[in-house]
Amino acid sequence: xxxxxxxxxxxxxxxxxxxxxxxxxxxxxxxxxxxxxxxxxxxxxxxxxxxxxxxxxxxxxxxxxxxxxxxxxxxxxxxxxxxxxxxxxxxxxxxxxxxxxxxxxxxxxxxxxxxxxxxxxxxxxxxxxxxxxxxxxxxxxxxxxxxxxxxxxxxxxxxxxxxxxxxxxxxxxxxxxxxxxxxxxxxxxxxxxxxxxxxxxxxxxxxxxxxxxxxxxxxxxxxxxxxxxxxxxxxxxxxxxxxxxxxxxxxxxxxxxxxxxxxxxxxxxxxxxxxxxxxxxxxxxxxxxxxxxxxxxxxxxxxxxxxxxxxxxxxxxxxxxxxxxxxxxxxxxxxxxxxxxxxxxxxxxxxxxxxxxxxxxxxxxxxxxxxxxxxxxxxxxxxxxxxxxxxxxxxxxxxxxxxxxxxxxxxxxxxxxxxxxxxxxxxxxxxxxxxxxxxxxxxxxxxxxxxxxxxxxxxxxxxxxxxxxxxxxxxxxxxxxxxxxxxxxxxxxxxxxxxxxxxxxxxxxxxxxxxxxxxxxxxxxx
Numbered sequence: 279x280x281x282x283x284x285x286x287x288x289x290x291x292x293x294x295x296x297x298x299x300x301x302x303x304x305x306x307x308x309x310x311x312x313x314x315x316x317x318x319x320x321x322x323x324x325x326x327x328x329x330x331x332x333x334x335x336x337x338x339x340x341x342x343x344x345x346x347x348x349x350x351x352x353x354x355x356x357x358x359x360x361x362x363x364x365x366x367x368x369x370x371x372x373x374x375x376x377x378x379x380x381x382x383x384x385x386x387x388x389x390x391x392x393x394x395x396x397x398x399x400x401x402x403x404x405x406x407x408x409x410x411x412x413x414x415x416x417x418x419x420x421x422x423x424x425x426x427x428x429x430x431x432x433x434x435x436x437x438x439x440x441x442x443x444x445x446x447x448x449x450x451x452x453x454x455x456x457x458x459x460x461x462x463x464x465x466x467x468x469x470x471x472x473x474x475x476x477x478x479x480x481x482x483x484x485x486x487x488x489x490x491x492x493x494x495x496x497x498x499x500x501x502x503x504x505x506x507x508x509x510x511x512x513x514x515x516x517x518x519x520x521x522x523x524x525x526x527x528x529x530x531x532x533x534x535x536x537x538x539x540x541x542x543x544x545x546x547x548x549x550x551x552x553x554x555x556x557x558x559x560x561x562x563x564x565x566x567x568x569x570x571x572x573x574x575x576x577x578x579x580x581x582x583x584x585x586x587x588x589x590x591x592x593x594x595x596x597x598x599x600x601x602x603x604x605x606x607x608x609x610x611x612x613x614x615x616x617x618x619x620x621x622x623x624x625x626x627x628x629x630x631x632x633x634x635x636x637x638x639x640x641x642x643x644x645x646x647x648x649x650x651x652x653x654x655x656x657x658x659x660x661x662x663x664x665x666x667x668x669x670x671x672x673x674x675x676x677x678x679x680x681x682x683x684x685x686x687x688x689x690x691x692x693x694x695x696x697x698x699x700x701x702x703x704x705x706x707x708x709x710x711x712x713x714x715x716x717x718x719x720x721x722x723x724x725x726x727x728x729x730x731x732x733x734x735x736x737x738x739x740x741x742x743x744x745x746x747x748x749x750x751x752x753x754x755x756x757x758x759x760x761x762x763x764x765x766x767x768x769x770x771x772x773x774x775x776x777x778x779x780x781x782x783x784x785x786x787x788x789x790x791x792x793x794x795x796x797x798x799x800x801x802x803x804x
Contacts, residue, residue: 358539375441389415454520455571653672692705741777
């Protein structure tokens with residue numbers, strides 16, 4: 279890891295990570311600060327800011343969070359409601375209304391989609407991911423960058439000015455809602471002493487998107503911010519941050535993106551060295567929930583036959599949900615059949631096949647209600663056999679684990695590797711409990727046995743390999759039969775490249791059929 283001083287120097291010299299929050303004390307002070315900072319130190323505030331620090335308020339934002347008045351809250355509530363009412367469209371359609379204020383945005387969309395094709399396995403659609411990539415892209419003139427213009431408009435909270443942005447906001451907020459939230463401490467800062475504006479106990483809103491990083495160690499030496507000049511660092515204990523490092527144009531920055539309209543509370547203050555001040559912020563529940571944007575899928579996603587779906591097309595596996603059929607229920611409200619929820623009028627028939635989603639969209643379906651395991655075998659010949667015949671053999675202990683998981687879950691996902699190979703050999707889905715095949719399988723076990731008569735059937739999701747070192751930041755994932763926590767397992771999946779030679783539709787169909795055999799009470803959210 280770079281030293282804190284080097285990381286700060288990179289931020290100062292690199293405009294991409296210098297934007298938005300005016301909310302963190304008014305932007306930048308030492309030149310042309312980009313997305314995290316904005317404006318100019320001690321001089322005229324340009325672009326969105328206008329005015330002077332400590333002087334007249336001008337433009338959309340002064341650099342310090344405005345009080346959360348009822349009028350402001352109502353305006354933001356109207357913005358979120360207007361955004362949610364917009365249909366999900368393609369990225370090309372989403373940027374059409376803003377092309378007049380973001381020069382070259384259509385060309386940037388093409389670049390973003392090309393970057394998407396270079397990503398490893400991904401749960402989000404091309405339009406969703408392209409929306410995130412587009413947000414991280416820099417224009418030659420910083421003030422013409424999409425993120426800069428968008429955050430300027432968000433801070434104004436002017437619905438008329440934001441109207442052209444609603445389709446894009448709908449798309450990027452949906453994309454972020456589909457990324458697991460990070461519960462961790464993240465950092466951002468400004469090279470100025472603004473501690474007096476953040477008294478302990480103060481509650482404030484950051485209305486725009488806020489970029490932060492996980493790489494700064496706030497408790498290291500004062501060398502982090504250099505030797506001269508006052509600095510203020512924010513250490514933010516967040517629970518809605520989104521790790522967009524894989525999607526960012528600048529992946530080395532370990533970027534965590536806070537969605538707009540986050541509510542924060544000042545919980546502490548620490549003076550670290552002569553001129554370094556650390557302000558602790560804690561994210562508290564915002565009335566504007568990002569989860570609301572995860573209710574409508576991108577238009578390319580169609581429910582598979584046999585899946586319960588409502589008017590938004592999304593299947594649900596939670597019994598308390600009032601918008602979708604829980605998994606395992608076949609009731610259909612609007613055709614007169616029993617729903618199981620009195621007076622409910624929202625459930626619809628499962629949708630027939632129609633146009634099926636692409637592979638990366640189908641991945642979302644096989645990771646519903648899933649258990650995840652790492653499997654290791656002593657000989658590479660076993661993997662070759664598994665890829666040809668679609669079978670797997672393992673120890674008695676691991677066999678019982680997998681059989682139990684298959685009874686309890688819709689999907690059992692396997693990360694397969696060979697001992698001492700230094701890499702995963704691919705990902706597979708368990709498609710049966712262990713059973714006796716028609717013929718003896720020449721399988722090499724740890725104790726040297728070469729024949730087995732009790733095997734699992736598997737379907738390969740990808741046969742692409744992945745070196746272990748690329749997964750070292752997750753967990754020690756290298757023990758045979760080790761069960762993996764869902765969020766970690768999904769993060770591991772994203773590191774693999776997709777396999778164009780595998781048809782995902784039969785695998786999804788098997789998952790649906792297996793779900794029908796599970797008891798209703800076995801509802802597990804992955």
